[in-house]
Amino acid sequence: MSTDTTTGVVTDYEPVMGLEVHVELATATKMFCGCANEFGAEPNTHVCPVCLGLPGSLPVLNAQAVELVLRFAEAVHLRVPAHSIFARKNYFYPDMPKDYQISQYAEPITIDGWIEIDGARIGIERAHLEEDTGKTIHVGGGGRIHEANYSLVDYNRAGVPLMEIVSRPDIRSAEQARAYVSELRAVLQAIGASDVKFEEGSMRVDANVSVRPRGSSELGVKVEVKNMNSLRSLGRAIDHEVERQIAVLGTGERVVQETRHWDEADGRTHSMRTKEGSSDYRYFPEPDLVPVAPTDEMRERVRSSMPELPAARRARLATAWGITELDARILVATPGLADYAEAAEVALHAGTAKDVVNWCVGDVLAYLNETGLSPEVLPLAPDGLAELVGLVADATLSRNQAKDVLGECLREPKRPKQVVAERGLAQVSDVGELRAVVDTVLAENPALVDEYRAADGPERDKKLNALMGLAMRATRGQGNPQLLKRLIQERLDP
């Protein structure tokens, strides 16, 4: 931000932000009891006295949750103190079975790490464990609590392990914020800590946004923005909030410390609650749990089982496969896609890894985005994609045909060769057959032939393409396009 060219006002402000990312951990059971940690079950079917907070029940810490945080710590250089403690965060809310949340406050399980984003280090203050709350559904009154006829509570999510990752205020743009979250997702996915799905709430981001005069070392008044449920809305919300704060400062007003809600529909943030002072959660050490002290064995097990991390994987794929930095980034950042591509590459009989990647970051990714599916559940397994790449490489299919075949295979459990057989799709590369087609097309379109001969430059290419199109149509799309083109040119430019 320098001078706003439309108004001429000097807006020499620098945005400063820190993110709080909540991640539901992919444990088999909940944080403090044996109930299944599973999304999408019938309401209140994964509940027990402990996660319902019934009188007399007691929490018992899930060791797998601890291990997943330790894996994350290993990945982003967080330190693990000799012991950490749990605290109670007290507040009343209908979806909080105990009316306090077990979290970590004074002595978190990990502290003081960093992650590299495009050469910049973003500090991570802490990543700690806490339990998720249940969910309320307000019925009637447009789903808002104050106008609802009644509210329903589903406690399936109550007690699901959450890791809260708190960054330092090191982020300077919406773009960087998105890159940071994207990298966290890739890391979390790689280490198997979470399925990081925004749409299922297994990843949730709050942004603390402030602006300050450029060059100042003091922090401005920060506003907490909530409810961004995709990377795109995260970026939009931050951009909007930064502009809003600069506009407020530009009129000589002060930014109010508050929590604001991002409204995806109108593209604005709205004040949620202006706190009269800060909330008092009356934190105190959770007396029902003993301190967590990860054993050396556990830490060694974590260290020795760390997978390849995204940055290393991007570098490896870019080098080994000769693909672009951007393609490598997309592959690795999309959950499951790099695994899919690597499996396809292994299964290749003809064609190159680059071909695999082109399909993956093109049609396959588009299909994933459109359907919200993940690569593991696609009807077309990686070796099916390898088969498709082979069919193009050996000229059985043109690229356009292959696109159609892929589309069909992504939707239904069919192999590419099966679709080719069913639709009689194999590409015609027989020179004699194609020459006859070309002769017929040229004979039936003398005017086009004359126009081609009269034209030059791009106009000439256009006419050639028109003739190509007619010839392709005559072969019902199965003619080998390179061959057809060569044959037309041979006839017209002897």
Added chain:
Amino acid sequence: MTRALELAGAVRAGDRLAVDIVEEHLAVVAAQEPELHACNLVTGDSARAAAAAIDGAIARGDDPGPLAGVPIVLKDNLCTRGVPTTCSSRILEGWCPPYTATVVERVLGAGAIPIAKTNLDEFAMGSSTENSAFGPTRNPHDLSRVPGGSSGGSAAAVAAGYAPLGLGSDTGGSIRQPAALCGVVGVKPTYGSVSRYGLVAFASSLDQIGPFATTVADAALLLDVIAGHDPADSTSIPDAREAVLPVVEHGVEGLSVGIVEELTDAEGIQPEIVAAVEQAALALEKAGATVDRVSVPSAVFGLSAYYLIAPAEASSNLARYDGVRYGLRVDGDDVATMNARTRDAGFGTEVKRRIMLGTYALSAGYYDAYYGQAQRVRTLIIRDFARAYEHFDVLLSPTSPTVAFEIGAKTADPLAMYLSDICTIPTNLAGHPGMSVPYGSGVGGLPIGVQVLAPALGEPVMFRTARVLEASVA
């Protein structure tokens, strides 16, 4: 009344039928309960069914366990699946837990027969069982007097012969003080040695379940049944503990006993009670122990620290009673109003007082001054006791500063009431075990209890000492 050890022995030997034993005890309950009001619920039908099952097992040649056919009363803050658990509070009215407390599972597994849920001060907050939403319990030795609290119902029931055994919970003296006032044995075990799973929490870091019995050996028998690791309670001690019953008769030869000055010379302790402690010390000396006085300087601050820590934890533990999921609900136009009305109607005065105290002590501006300071005092107390236990195997003190007082005598003065637990509280803060043994009587023939304290997991030596005291007054 017959002791638990004898009853279980007779049942296991086939000399007595559990159904007869249960009927005899239910007859005592029926005769005395209208005057005592020790119980919130008498579970006669399920007790008869359980007794018949025990007799069936014996007939088949099975051993139902060390408590075979022994009636037991359970404080009404212990959960039993399908049996209403009220904590003597309106706010839990109608609530039936869908699970059973670990201690209850263990006594059932040992063949004991629960015959009643006993009255208590609401949520175990109080020293007289007058804070029950269902009315006070009376002391069987003098119906105009309190049985002590908060486990007053269990103490009175055992003293009156409803059952030879009872379970209570002790957060600041709630087993030992009523045991003293009712003339029975009451034990607060080492924190973590008995699972709290299924005990409705008052102050989690202090609460511990323990036995009531008419004899030291019976208390040992029950403690050995309920103690031991429980994976459902994270604060449960994983290591194997030493059984108490096998060593209870080992005597005190060579033990060194310390009389805690701060808890014996304090103001307000009745002279007969101080005399009882001195006599107890003499009895131990006679039995071969050496006795000296010992100072535990920070013990006098125990009461103040306790009344910050316990209410702080209670304010959090009791937050869940919000009218949303179970128990009482008083409707309101919005969630906050519904919560407030429910809690106003559901909690009694003492509970509200402690919730307010605890909320205040934990609030951001006062945390360090109150809660933080109290925790530092707690650390001091732990250190002072550790120092005392470098030189002494067990410590002695009064259990209660007074014998049982008149109903209503202290209800208008919460601070006077709080002083009832001045001798018992430091042990809860330290996490150590303590027990009260009947030792003579004071004004009006009312029972006096002497308190025996030991370091963490020092139950064997504590019980040996208590057994010598018991024998010396027999």
